[in-house]
Amino acid sequence: MQHIAEVTHRSVASPAGRIHLAEQGSGPLVLLVHGFPECWYSWRHQLPALAAAGYRAVAIDVRGYGRSSKPAATEAYRMVDLVADNVAVVHALGEETAVVIGHDWGATIAANSALLRPEVFTAVGLLSVPYTPPGGPRPSEVFAQMGGEEEFYVSYFQQPGRAEAEIEPDVRGWLAGFYAALSADTMPTPGAPDPHFVSPTGTLRDRFPTGRPPAWLSEHDLDVYAGEFERTGLTGALNRYRNMNRDWEDLAAHAGAPLRQPSLFLGGSLDASTTWLTDAIDAYPVTLPGLIASHILDGCGHWIQQERPAEVNRFLTDWLAALPA
Numbered sequence: 001m002q003h004i005a006e007v008t009h010r011s012v013a014s015p016a017g018r019i020h021l022a023e024q025g026s027g028p029l030v031l032l033v034h035g036f037p038e039c040w041y042s043w044r045h046q047l048p049a050l051a052a053a054g055y056r057a058v059a060i061d062v063r064g065y066g067r068s069s070k071p072a073a074t075e076a077y078r079m080v081d082l083v084a085d086n087v088a089v090v091h092a093l094g095e096e097t098a099v100v101i102g103h104d105w106g107a108t109i110a111a112n113s114a115l116l117r118p119e120v121f122t123a124v125g126l127l128s129v130p131y132t133p134p135g136g137p138r139p140s141e142v143f144a145q146m147g148g149e150e151e152f153y154v155s156y157f158q159q160p161g162r163a164e165a166e167i168e169p170d171v172r173g174w175l176a177g178f179y180a181a182l183s184a185d186t187m188p189t190p191g192a193p194d195p196h197f198v199s200p201t202g203t204l205r206d207r208f209p210t211g212r213p214p215a216w217l218s219e220h221d222l223d224v225y226a227g228e229f230e231r232t233g234l235t236g237a238l239n240r241y242r243n244m245n246r247d248w249e250d251l252a253a254h255a256g257a258p259l260r261q262p263s264l265f266l267g268g269s270l271d272a273s274t275t276w277l278t279d280a281i282d283a284y285p286v287t288l289p290g291l292i293a294s295h296i297l298d299g300c301g302h303w304i305q306q307e308r309p310a311e312v313n314r315f316l317t318d319w320l321a322a323l324p325a
Helices: 046-052 079-092 105-116 139-144 154-157 162-181 221-234 241-250 278-282 309-322
Strands: 006-012 018-025 029-033 056-060 098-101 120-129 263-270 290-298
Touching: 006 079, 018 046, 018 079, 018 154, 029 046, 029 079, 029 105, 046 056, 046 309, 079 105, 079 120, 079 241, 079 290, 098 105, 120 309, 139 154, 139 241, 154 241, 162 221, 263 309, 290 309
Parallel strands: 029 056, 029 098, 098 120, 120 263, 263 290
Antiparallel strands: 006 018, 018 056
């Protein structure tokens, strides 16, 4: 039986300053990119599974998170800079190419990495957030029109300092509620106030469920996440939302562009990030012409690789095995 080394941690140089990564296994490089509000730890179930399948699995802390650098300027978190970080990680690891897999914001970062640097990122896996090509209306205008009298959470996050004032006095409690709000077994029941929106005088937390945590989230898991954000604050993470208009401008030359590399999509049937974008999934024959597999996991919420690790690991390893040599 092949012995798989334990996870190792290190930091490598990048345009951000440094990117922290967790690495396990040897073989073709698979770069794993987390979303909000998470860190490399979100891939704890995938690292050993990918290593056992013969891959060099590397999960990063995106700039602004965890042990990676946190540039002070808001505009330092635009998409083109995050793509540059991913390229730097691949090269720092002594590789020329990698498969890139992302969840939530990480899916969008992975998709844009493949779009902007196809010679580096030869295949792309997207979890929870479908691929939508650049272009369309200015993002801030789209989000401002959502929710009627209520405010969409993205608009809420885009105002510097506002979400920090809600979250940072009780990081652990806020994260526990946010994770529960988007988990299949603890999310609000249909017809309850939607936790993706804020009332005119309220906060996001007002709509988070209370009581038991989701089954996937142990006290230790929550301690890991809370410990990272209590140390770093939330501004670096939230700055991703504050660059969406800049991204729209930066990527204008790629409006409507498909991703042609071999690709994979995994979503949860109860995840708004997936269900709100069904039109994007329907467009995959045009936008993801290299799509090898697409699966919607029935009864799964947003934290897909943590809610359903065994299924996700099987889909990932089957897809990786099917990639052209």
